[in-house]
Amino acid sequence: MKRHLLEGLYTGNGALDIIGKRKRGYIIFSVLFLACIASIVFRGFNLGIDFEGGTRVQFPATSAAGPIDTQRAEDVFTEALGKEPASVQTVGAGDTATIQIRSEALTPDQVSKLKGALFEQLKPVAPNGTSSEALISDSAVSGSWGGEISSKALWALLVFLALVSVFLALYFEKWMAVAALVGLFHDLIVTAGVYSMVGFEVTPATVIGLLTILGFSLYDTVVVFDKVKENTRGLLGLTRRTYGEAANLAVNQTLMRSINTSLIALLPVTGLLVIGVGLLGVGTLADLALVQATGMLAGVVSSIFLCTPVLVDLKMMDPKYKLQAQRVAQRRANIERRHSAAAADDVDLSDDDAVDAEVRKERAMVVAGGVPARNPKAVDQRRKPGGKPQGKKRK
Numbered sequence: 001m002k003r004h005l006l007e008g009l010y011t012g013n014g015a016l017d018i019i020g021k022r023k024r025g026y027i028i029f030s031v032l033f034l035a036c037i038a039s040i041v042f043r044g045f046n047l048g049i050d051f052e053g054g055t056r057v058q059f060p061a062t063s064a065a066g067p068i069d070t071q072r073a074e075d076v077f078t079e080a081l082g083k084e085p086a087s088v089q090t091v092g093a094g095d096t097a098t099i100q101i102r103s104e105a106l107t108p109d110q111v112s113k114l115k116g117a118l119f120e121q122l123k124p125v126a127p128n129g130t131s132s133e134a135l136i137s138d139s140a141v142s143g144s145w146g147g148e149i150s151s152k153a154l155w156a157l158l159v160f161l162a163l164v165s166v167f168l169a170l171y172f173e174k175w176m177a178v179a180a181l182v183g184l185f186h187d188l189i190v191t192a193g194v195y196s197m198v199g200f201e202v203t204p205a206t207v208i209g210l211l212t213i214l215g216f217s218l219y220d221t222v223v224v225f226d227k228v229k230e231n232t233r234g235l236l237g238l239t240r241r242t243y244g245e246a247a248n249l250a251v252n253q254t255l256m257r258s259i260n261t262s263l264i265a266l267l268p269v270t271g272l273l274v275i276g277v278g279l280l281g282v283g284t285l286a287d288l289a290l291v292q293a294t295g296m297l298a299g300v301v302s303s304i305f306l307c308t309p310v311l312v313d314l315k316m317m318d319p320k321y322k323l324q325a326q327r328v329a330q331r332r333a334n335i336e337r338r339h340s341a342a343a344a345d346d347v348d349l350s351d352d353d354a355v356d357a358e359v360r361k362e363r364a365m366v367v368a369g370g371v372p373a374r375n376p377k378a379v380d381q382r383r384k385p386g387g388k389p390q391g392k393k394r395k
Helices: 002-011 022-043 070-081 108-122 143-171 174-198 204-231 243-279 284-315 319-344 351-369 376-380
Strands: 054-060 087-091 098-103 137-141
Touching: 022 174, 022 284, 054 108, 070 087, 070 098, 070 108, 108 137, 143 174, 143 204, 174 204, 174 284, 204 243, 204 284, 243 284, 243 319
Parallel strands: none
Antiparallel strands: 054 098, 054 137, 087 098
16 A cells, blocks of 8 residues: 555556545645634734834843843843833853843833843853853834834735736636635745744744745646646546546646655755754744745645645536536446446457547547647557557558
8 A cells, every 4th residue: 555655656647536535635724724813813923123113132041150041031121121021032042042132112221221230130141251241232123114114014915916816817717826826825824823823023034935935835836737737628528537537637746746846945944944943043044944944835735735626626616517527427337337238248348449448548648638649540550469550651
């Protein structure tokens, strides 16, 4: 069974019934989607200083006496300024670990007072063993600037989605465009939901990474849908496969390409995530890596297990494709009855029937693959026992 599965994956012969089991996939996607929506609504996002505005103070997380506790840093902030910070967190690990304190916008006097209190009571030490107030750095962004950044990020996302919609409408047929947008919306919500669950800061780098992975997701969907178009060309005039079966074959034929492309793309992204979080702390590298890793995985999975099944359900609402599916079922029932009758009468199918069946099979595969049809007479030629085709030779 395992060997058969691996062989089916690499040969792309339709061994995996992805379309036939799409209802199970819909349930999984629905649970994941609702979990992400719930996290976004109830947990929200850890918006960075670039979006909300405010002041951020950062210093090494180690003192001469050992690691500095975040609760102790919060207490010092409250004692020095008489109010609580918005958040206090440890970023990174080992010698490079730092403590970040984020608060509402502080005046220069407040920042100076806070840095003095932090140095006097916590004594942060650099990795080289030195200790000075210069180790405590600060940065500030005004609320109006944060609002402008948020507005521009939202507009960038809306423009991207609008351009993608126009592209899909021109490149694909109607239902393919709708299915691709469903997958794109799913990838957007899942990536945002994971960011909400993990609690990473949402920065401009996050928005850039989000736009990047949405393009990657669209690319993978285009690859799959191109194969679906190729496999379903002229399908209404054939009775070999239904639309769902032809689409399932297309998914199988592109499955290994999607997996291999994603694995190769994820290797450097995973390296960025490990280095960004484990060595350098939560920062620009980690922002880009997390959003790209999540988006790439969501894009590959949705293009295979969501977009194509949705496309099949939308296409099967068309009476023409329903009628074609009925003709396929009727043809298969007729063949089954013929074989049953032949087996009961102990009669073999004639050679003409077998040749005719092979011709129909080859023509169907030619149309499904989008390959120009060969001369039917050449296909129908009988071969002699010696392996040479019958008929006159060309002079």
